[in-house]
Amino acid sequence: MDGDPVTLSSTSRLRPWHRWAFLFCLGALAHPGLGFLPFGAMELAPAPVAPQVRVGPSVLAGDLAMLATETRRALRAGADFVHLDVFDGNWIKGAFTFGPMVVRALRRHEPKAYLDVHLCVTQPAQYLDELAKAGASRVLLHFEALDRSPAVAKAAAQLAHQLGMEVGLALAPQTHLDSDVLEAAESFDAVLAMTVTPGFGGQAFMHEVLPKVHQLREAFPHKSLEVDGGITVRTAALAAAAGANEAVAGTAVFGAKDLRRAIRDLRKSLERS
Secondary structure, three states: OOOOOOOOHHHHHOOHHHHHHHHHHHHHHHOHHHOOOOHHHOOOOOOOOOOOOEEEEEHHHOOHHHHHHHHHHHHHOOOOOEEEEEEEOOOOOOOEOOOHHHHHHHHHHOOOOOEEEEEEOOOHHHHHHHHHHHOOOEEEEEHHHHOOOHHHHHHHHHHHHHOOOEEEEEEOOOOOOOHHHHHHHOOOOEEEEEOOOOOOOOOOOOHHHHHHHHHHHHHOOOOEEEEEOOOOHHHHHHHHHHOOOEEEEOHHHHOOOOHHHHHHHHHHHHHHO
16 A cells, blocks of 8 residues: 555544544454454344233133133234143142143134143143144243252253243242242243232232242343233232233233223233333
């Protein structure tokens, strides 16, 4: 290149930001260990994505003789997902609902819906393959039914992922956050904090679970945290203030005269907090 060599003093004629860019490039060339790359070759780490606010009606609170209709009604009213409670009558005595066959039937009716399947069963891992084939989008497995073992929980989460499903770790209200729970939760996409005792609908929201939700959010700032049980506009706001970003609601949605308004109000409660 013809002309005088470029010196540091000559950069004073450059605009301030040009000068800083020049000095950066000069330093990078002088010290290859800095890992200087052409601009087009630079790879920037993606910024962490904040968990999305979502509302999912529990169809168990709808008309059980018309599950497909109730599912469609909730989705058309703006639900982000549909929550399906699967009870086998053993893990919770007297609580027996439906299984993979119903999930498969609903998937045929709603091929694009996000089906959130909550397994309240003994040995939940044995149902994962069948639920994946049935079309479950996410399965929620109770830590208490996974022998309260991080190793068993991790193996179940890995299997769910291999089968193409998202997976969440469900925690009963009486389960405290200890090192085993936190270790297990690392392998899951989401954590469900039950705000009633699993088994039957219509129970009152358990405010004593809110500190657990707060601790979970502190431990997992970018993981989805779901609450389920006794959810209303007021309790959804309390749960969101503690850190929840997903809410499952049964009676508050299917017991409302206007489903669309009920879902909208629940979402606003989560967003405002």
